[in-house]
Amino acid sequence: xxxxxxxxxxxxxxxxxxxxxxxxxxxxxxxxxxxxxxxxxxxxxxxxxxxxxxxxxxxxxxxxxxxxxxxxxxxxxxxxxxxxxxxxxxxxxxxxxxxxxxxxxxxxxxxxxxxxxxxxxxxxxxxxxxxxxxxxxxxxxxxxxxxxxxxxxxxxxxxxxxxxxxxxxxxxxxxxxxxxxxxxxxxxxxxxxx
Amino acid sequence: xxxxxxxxxxxxxxxxxxxxxxxxxxxxxxxxxxxxxxxxxxxxxxxxxxxxxxxxxxxxxxxxxxxxxxxxxxxxxxxxxxxxxxxxxxxxxxxxxxxxxxxxxxxxxxxxxxxxxxxxxxxxxxxxxxxxxxxxxxxxxxxxxxxxxxxxxxxxxxxxxxxxxxxxxxxxxxxxxxxxxxxxxxxxxxxxxxxxxxxxxxxxxxxxxxxxxxxxxxxxxxxxxxxxxxxxxxxxxxxxxxxxxxxxxxxxxxxxxxxxxxxxxxxxxxxxxxxxxxxxxxxxxxxxxxxxxxxxxxxxxxxxxxxxxxxxxxxxxxxxxxxxxxxxxxxxxxxxxxxxxxxxxxxxxxxxxxxxxxxxxxxxxxxxxxxxxxxxxxxxxxxxxxxxxxxxxxxxxxxxxxxxxxxxxxxxxxxxxxxxxxxxxxxxxxxxxxxxxxxxxxxxxxxxxxxxxxxxxxxxxxxxxxxxxxxxxxxxxxxxxxxxxxxxxxx
Numbered sequence: 194x195x196x197x198x199x200x201x202x203x204x205x206x207x208x209x210x211x212x213x214x215x216x217x218x219x220x221x222x223x224x225x226x227x228x229x230x231x232x233x234x235x236x237x238x239x240x241x242x243x244x245x246x247x248x249x250x251x252x253x254x255x256x257x258x259x260x261x262x263x264x265x266x267x268x269x270x271x272x273x274x275x276x277x278x279x280x281x282x283x284x285x286x287x288x289x290x291x292x293x294x295x296x297x298x299x300x301x302x303x304x305x306x307x308x309x310x311x312x313x314x315x316x317x318x319x320x321x322x323x324x325x326x327x328x329x330x331x332x333x334x335x336x337x338x339x340x341x342x343x344x345x346x347x348x349x350x351x352x353x354x355x356x357x358x359x360x361x362x363x364x365x366x367x368x369x370x371x372x373x374x375x376x377x378x379x380x381x382x383x384x385x386x387x
Numbered sequence: 388x389x390x391x392x393x394x395x396x397x398x399x400x401x402x403x404x405x406x407x408x409x410x411x412x413x414x415x416x417x418x419x420x421x422x423x424x425x426x427x428x429x430x431x432x433x434x435x436x437x438x439x440x441x442x443x444x445x446x447x448x449x450x451x452x453x454x455x456x457x458x459x460x461x462x463x464x465x466x467x468x469x470x471x472x473x474x475x476x477x478x479x480x481x482x483x484x485x486x487x488x489x490x491x492x493x494x495x496x497x498x499x500x501x502x503x504x505x506x507x508x509x510x511x512x513x514x515x516x517x518x519x520x521x522x523x524x525x526x527x528x529x530x531x532x533x534x535x536x537x538x539x540x541x542x543x544x545x546x547x548x549x550x551x552x553x554x555x556x557x558x559x560x561x562x563x564x565x566x567x568x569x570x571x572x573x574x575x576x577x578x579x580x581x582x583x584x585x586x587x588x589x590x591x592x593x594x595x596x597x598x599x600x601x602x603x604x605x606x607x608x609x610x611x612x613x614x615x616x617x618x619x620x621x622x623x624x625x626x627x628x629x630x631x632x633x634x635x636x637x638x639x640x641x642x643x644x645x646x647x648x649x650x651x652x653x654x655x656x657x658x659x660x661x662x663x664x665x666x667x668x669x670x671x672x673x674x675x676x677x678x679x680x681x682x683x684x685x686x687x688x689x690x691x692x693x694x695x696x697x698x699x700x701x702x703x704x705x706x707x708x709x710x711x712x713x714x715x716x717x718x719x720x721x722x723x724x725x726x727x728x729x730x731x732x733x734x735x736x737x738x739x740x741x742x743x744x745x746x747x748x749x750x751x752x753x754x755x756x757x758x759x760x761x762x763x764x765x766x767x768x769x770x771x772x773x774x775x776x777x778x779x780x781x782x783x784x785x786x787x788x789x790x791x792x793x794x795x796x797x798x799x800x801x802x803x804x805x806x807x808x809x810x811x812x813x814x815x816x817x818x819x820x821x822x823x824x825x826x827x828x829x830x831x832x833x834x835x836x837x838x839x840x841x842x843x844x845x846x847x848x849x850x851x852x853x854x855x856x857x858x859x860x861x862x863x864x865x866x867x868x869x870x871x872x873x874x875x876x877x878x
Contacts, residue, residue, distance in 0.1 A: 208447040233400035371425040
């Protein structure tokens with residue numbers, strides 16, 4: 194990871210936060226996670242992919258034009274776990290208006306769909322544990338923990354579908370470098386599997 | 388020691404910039420790839436034995452500052468998915484728009500403002516889209532011919548590459564792995580980069596453009612009769628040298644050279660129509676009565692204007708929404724600069740079979756009228772307070788009347804309306820060498836004019852007003868308030 198002074202200043206947005214997490218996943222294959230779906234603003238990425246036993250990628254689901262989509266779907270075959278992630282630029286955006294209700298509905302719809310999807314290489318994965326996750330950017334670790342509490346309280350309050358406990362992910366910035374941390378039981382970890 | 392030349396790939400999302408870099412791996416040997424500061428992709432390729440090419444990707448335009456001026460200016464015309472930028476010369480090398488799904492119906496022309504935005508400042512532009520797409524009803528839809536026609540016309544008008552490339556096949560809709568589009572796109576991008584790097588000359592692009600124009604013409608040939616009763620310039624369309632002629636004309640260093648078929652893809656007056664088409668001219672009808680539309684229909688009835696066969700579908704709206712929009716428009720209406728009165732009324736909107744309200748006036752999105760005289764008379768009959776406009780233009784000047792019935796405040800400044808306007812104003816307003824063929828008049832019966840201005844009465848800056856200011860001569864809003872975009876006079 195090269196640290197340079199970029200010629201332009203940047204503001205961390207939902208797009209940059211989500212992209213930073215994707216880089217972490219792609220560049221740490223030893224952790225055993227892979228990206229089944231990502232939801233950038235446009236492009237040929239409107240499908241959920243799966244990996245077969247030969248390592249070949251296959252399309253297993255295509256979203257309809259108006260269908261609600263999560264921001265990121267991560268799969269770990271080692272842990273037999275799927276992470277459904279809803280991302281926002283800041284934690285504050287997750288706890289205002291009806292955003293949390295909407296996000297929970299998206300996660301619930303995805304859970305139902307993924308657990309019922311009988312398609313090629315996905316068939317073995319439909320029994321995987323599903324973990325909801327929220328992703329946002331924060332300026333420092335201390336605030337990240339406070340924000341995590343707030344997001345999780347809001348999540349519990351609106352979790353009418355009785356979805357499981359969250360694994361939240363916060364993008365932090367140090368010396369201009371962006372990196373994700375993972376929050377479980379309100380403790381910060383630097384490894385997604387810890 | 389090898390020289391390193393640097394480019395920046397600016398993109399709407401990092402994925403698009405990264406995707407473009409990965410596509411280039413088929414053209415140039417990748418020597419290194421890494422992520423700067425944990426998230427900024429940087430790729431290095433062997434461009435030739437003496438030159439490395441280093442590409443840095445900046446995703447999500449609005450999150451960077453200062454945005455290079457040429458990029459910021461281009462974004463005013465809509466956001467292309469990819470902009471290839473040389474930071475040293477501060478010049479844009481090319482722009483790309485790509486879509487994962489076929490835009491259909493009303494959406495078919497969205498993004499056309501981006502095609503025009505690049506063309507007007509002579510940025511080579513490629514639009515990659517699927518020829519075949521699966522609709523929500525399960526059926527297969529085919530891409531509209533209008534973006535391709537627009538690109539052909541803008542290529543000739545501006546003498547600059549403006550291309551549409553199609554991917555996918557009937558059996559594999561919306562699949563990037565089928566069709567020629569992807570391979571052609573990366574061949575074009577890599578060739579432009581080689582020209583920029585000084586490895587080849589501009590003329591080397593001509594055979595590539597010739598093949599791509601040929602594919603565009605073939606696409607129109609395959610599709611036009613599904614949408615239209617006739618196509619002006621069928622002869623040129625079937626001439627095997629047309630693609631070569633266009634490519635040579637576009638790439639010629641001699642900008643005084645002429646093209647022999649300047650009326651190709653130019654929709655003339657009713658008297659220019661084939662006899663069988665002229666005989667069939669008839670009004671398309673309307674759903675919600677509108678005084679100006681009624682008069683336009685009379686001009687068509689007299690066979691002094693025509694429409695093309697693409698009827699606008701009606702999408703009835705919830706009564707509550709219509710009420711809310713009327714209320715919002717009323718609040719926005721300000722009669723300080725006009726003697727017009729706000730008169731939108733819920734009772735004027737007819738009930739649909741589903742209990743919603745129709746907001747569609749004319750069933751056609753645009754009218755191609757033979758004379759300003761007819762259109763000005765129609766406007767004055769509909770809105771007598773516009774009595775002074777009759778001598779504004781030569782009475783024999785043709786007019787394109789473009790109609791948007793949308794009611795939601797602000798919507799006409801966004802998709803798909805800006806794209807429609809950019810497409811139709813260029814396709815029907817100019818001939819192949821850019822000579823003005825028609826006055827452009829846009830009509831917004833359910834929108835109030837005051838939305839265009841800020842508190843100081845200056846034109847607000849957004850994609851919609853940018854397009855209107857440059858391409859529209861007159862815009863008529865609710866109650867016949869008319870804005871002349873040349874003089875910025877409000878009537």
